Amino acid sequence: MKSYNIIGRGRIYLLDLIRGTKVFKVLRELRQQQYLSKEALNEIRTKRLNHIFQLAKTSTAYYKNSTTYDALEVLTKDAIRAHHNELISSSYKKKLFPKGTGGSTGTPLIYLTTIEAKTYMWAGLLLSWEIAGYEFGDKVAFVAGTSLIKRDFKHTVFHKILNVDSYSTYTLNDSNILTYIKKLQSSKTKIIFGYPTALDIIATYIHKNGPFAFPCLKGIISSAEVMTEANRTNISSAFSVEVYNQYGCNEAGISAFECEHHRLHLINTRAFYELDCDNNFLVTNLINEGFIMMKYFTGDRIEFSKEENCPCKRNFPIIKNVIGRSYDIVTDVNNNILHAAFFNILFRQDETIKQFQIMFDKKTITIYLNVESSMKDTSYYNKYLDVIKKHLYFNEYKLVINAPFLKSVNAKHRYVINAAN
Ligand SMILES: [Zn+2]
Incomplete structure (x- = not known):
């Protein structure tokens, strides 16, 4: 094994140690899980769903009178705001972390998350980066606004250990973009993770003023917004690497990553989901046992692919289209x-x-x-x-x-x- 990879693994171990997460373990679990048969995946999620439903019934005020999962009402953001404390499980004894959703409009939703839910979120992200060539320890650039970049001390340390540099998208003028490009080159960035609209602006600058070479760059992962095919082509040709999509809705436990064949696979063991007649994505987070949200109205509309099997052999279902937030x-x-x-x-x-x-x-x-x-x-x-x-x-x-x-x-x-x- 190469020495840098030992250091890289050490970074993830260190992060798990400091934060109390088990990202390394769950990532290993997901790497295996993605190739399990559909039946085996179904078995895992059904078991987890039964568990979370029973837990909700016996340990939360909100769900105590629920009869069956099917009979549950859709949980809207307004209901979560109104019944915040009733969604907290009395059986969960560890720390709960308040988190806000990065909604594009309206008041963001404050919910509570657990160390286990954080672990799955990070493991899901790392899995998506690995498709783009990421290895532990690689220099990663976050090109994003506040929902992906936090600026307090704890996050700064976290980013240092994970070897992440942050590039803010607040002011993407020509002189900033040039500074960013130079930093991406000199820091030998291997992976870029960010908003497609911001990456698209940088890509357009590169096409106009370049070429600029990024010999160390392995791949780009687009997240947090819908990426158009025009965005993808523009970004990919500017940086001369493949661009992969990542889709997440963390409060719901939703994480999907694009494989080598550019199919968006949904990690279906972390969340139970259904679509209503308008394709609204209703989701139960199977991992967050501290603040239980079942049949949560994510605000996203989803279309699943009819394609049963992907050439990559992963059996996580394929999302054909994230139609976007319902308020679009x-x-x-x-x-x-x-x-x-x-x-x-x-x-x-x-x-x-x-x-x-x-x-x-x-x-x-x-x-x-x-x-x-x-x-x-x-x-x-x-x-x-x-x-x-x-x-x-x-x-x-x-x-x-x-x-x-x-x-x-x-x-x-x-x-x-x-x-x-
Ligand atoms: Zn695939």
């Missing part, structure tokens, strides 16, 4: 609804359009387009208003070219903003 919808004057995916499909064919944002209120819809600066005649884009008029009725339709986008506080790109709220 536009509602017109007549209450017709259109999902952000519609605009994605509408604009992705047009190479001159780099990014879009839709803002609407009760009367007006405004389409913000970020387009190639060489496009002098912006009336060319009016044709899109005609398409939108066929699908949505508003009193007023506006088109704004190359104005700055509104960002959420954590710098995630928001495709749809409902200004009526």
Whole structure:
């Protein structure tokens, strides 16, 4: 075994030791679990589901009168806020950690997590990095806003041990981007993990001002936002490495990673899930035994692939599409609804359009387009208003070219903003 890998393993051991996690053990478990048969995986999750249901019944005020799992009501974020203390299990004796969800809009949800749930989250992430070539100890760059980067002392130490450098996406201007590129090169970064919209901006800069070589870079993992295929191609060609998607919803115990064949596999032993008739992803976290959430309304909509078997031989189910947060919808004057995916499909064919944002209120819809600066005649884009008029009725339709986008506080790109709220 190579010496650097011993040091790398040492880092993970050290982290487990300091934090009380068992990431190393669970990662090993997941590496084996991914190749188990579907029946064996089902058996594990059914057993865990029965356990968590019984535990909830006997140790939480919220679930004490529940009869069967099927009869449970959907647990909304509002219900969690209203019944926070009733969801805490009296049998769980270890420390509970408050955590906020990184929601793009509205008030973030505060929930409680356990050391076991944190362990699974990290093991799931490391599994996704390993597909991109990650080995313990490798230099990793986080290119993200607040939901992936925490800046307090504890997290700084944690990042040091894990060998992670943070790159904030708050101000991605040209001079910052160049500094970032130089740092990625000089630090011999092996893995980049971050928001696709931020990576896309950096990639576009590289295409325009490069080439820049990243000989040490093994792969890039996109997370926390929906990555379009245009994003993926742009980022991959700029950095000359493969780009993999990672999807997580930590409060729900959801973690999915893309395999070598770019199928998004859901780790189905950490969460029990179902889809309602609108494809809303309702999830029970099977690992968090301290703050029990069953049939939690994640706010994500999911489409599973019909593909039964992946060439990679992993038996974790394949997510075909994360349709996005449910609030990524536009509602017109007549209450017709259109999902952000519609605009994605509408604009992705047009190479001159780099990014879009839709803002609407009760009367007006405004389409913000970020387009190639060489496009002098912006009336060319009016044709899109005609398409939108066929699908949505508003009193007023506006088109704004190359104005700055509104960002959420954590710098995630928001495709749809409902200004009526
Ligand atoms: Zn696969």
